[in-house]
Amino acid sequence: MTLRQMPSPEEILELIPAGISLDALRDKGMVPLKKSDGVMTVGMADLSAFSEAQLITSKAGMSCEAEIYPSSEIQQLIRSLYDIKSGIVQDTLSSIEEVNDLSELVRQEVMSDTVDAPVIKLVNGLIVESLRERATDIHIEPYEDRVTVRYRIDGVLHDKYTLSKGHQAPVTSRIKVMANLDIAERFVPQDGRIGISLGDRMVDIRVSLLPTQHGERIVMRLLDKARGLLSIEELGMKPDERKRLYDLIRRPNGMILFTGPTGSGKSTSLYAILQALARPEVNIITVEDPIEYDLPGVGQVQVNEKAGLTFSVSLRSILRQDPDIIMIGEMRDFDTAHIAIQSSLTGHLVLSTLHTNDSISAVTRLTDMGIEPYLVSGSLLGVVAQRLVRRICPHCREEVPASGVVLEHGIKKVWRGRGCEKCQNTGYIGRFGLYEQFNVTPEIQAAIAEKAPSSELRAMARKDGFYTLLELGIKAVAEGETTPEEMLRVVGEV
Helix, strand or coil: CCHHHCCCHHHHHHHCCCCCCHHHHHHHCEEEEEEECCEEEEEECCHHHHHHHHHHHHHCCCEEEEEECCHHHHHHHHHHHHHHHHCCHHHHHHHHHCCCCHHHHHHHCCCCCCCCCHHHHHHHHHHHHHHHCCEEEEEEEECCCEEEEEEEECCEEEEEEEEEHHHHHHHHHHHHHHCCCCCCCCCCCEEEEEEEEECCEEEEEEEEEEEECCEEEEEEEEEEHHHCCCCHHHHCCCHHHHHHHHHHHCCCCEEEEEECCCCCCHHHHHHHHHHHHCCCCCCEEEEECCCCCCCCCCEEEECEHHHCECHHHHHHHHHHHCCCEEEECCCCCHHHHHHHHHHHHCCCEEEEEECCCCCCHHHHHHHHCCCCHHHHHHHEEEEEEEEEEEEECCCCEEEEECCHHHHHCCCCEEEEECCCCCCCCCCEEEEEEEEEEEECCHHHHHHHHCCCCHHHHHHHHHCCCCCCHHHHHHHHHHCCCCCHHHHHHHHCCC
16 A cells, blocks of 8 residues: 555544544654455554554553554655644634624633634644645735734745635734734734644744734744755855855854845844854854754853843853854844954854845944954955746746847856746745855055055955855856846845
């Protein structure tokens, strides 16, 4: 029997004896498949689980028969069982529409733990579906006559559902309950967190509610910990880019910055570097808001501004903890930047992020924050500006004539995705990084101290193999990794 010949997930759920959880089946790597004449057939990855399977079948008053399958197939089937149990969005929408008094749902169901409650099924279903579609954010946006649900997939928002206005109150209240927020407060922004377990996946959800003209707008940022942390080798850098980065992080002291807009992968790059640097003889401490991943062997501090634990306050305390390497989630103000630079000048390697459009602009940004140019030149080792670009779907990829800006750069043919079931008709699957690396050489160091303009710094950097984000994007188009439209959407024409 193959998985395709197995009964449906709905039929399998009916076979699971009372008192046996999906978590237990997942941990043992087994799942009941059928029963006949007092015998229950259990699919398992390893015969060593047979004794546990016998205990499960005995609860149903049956003997046990084993069938062996690859572990990946068993876990895939169990994940589908979790999906069914969590609720399907479209079915739930229909069930809610049948309820006459939606205000009653608010009173009776949002506080419940019963997964069969329509509102709970709807919210759970949205989360499960968004994870299945690789979404990073769920947007629930109220308008005068409707509520729109959108998913951000590969950096782009997609309309998914239009809910009736009557869904707004119960859905909002349910999300507030899950995030431990004040249900009664509707006129003040609120932030919270939800931690959920879906099968073998741990998902951390950051919730933001913002009062608007037509009700509270909700954004849920999904952090799927099953995707795991990436290593430097997995960031998608070209071999020469990776070598340049390794040359930077091997320095004993100084400051390395990552720049880019929100969602460009800066935190992912920093975590990859910290993993590469973590070893028993090195003391690494981070200051983050929020802590996205737990890093073994690294001391991580969560910023709490309400309690007065800001980036700058945390950083001052960290310096008394004898660190070798410091990671600052974001340099937001003069105090944080000043302490970071002083730390880099006194024997520490400092990693941080900054919001600028390109790498060289980081120098100007630091001086605009009030940092003296000589301090910037003495501390800054390099800056990496990065962007995430959608990759063309390999299943529906086709060649088309070039036009516009890429044609001006001598590119005669390009590729795009036609749109298929695999990519949900978008033409793209997944993303990869563009990394603009600005390394501070002794020549550039002297120029920064003399307040040289960005154009002069860029000309110097070119001698060291510097390429702009636009140039890197055009190269990616020429190699068939992405489309001209996607490249220009992310990078622009500057």
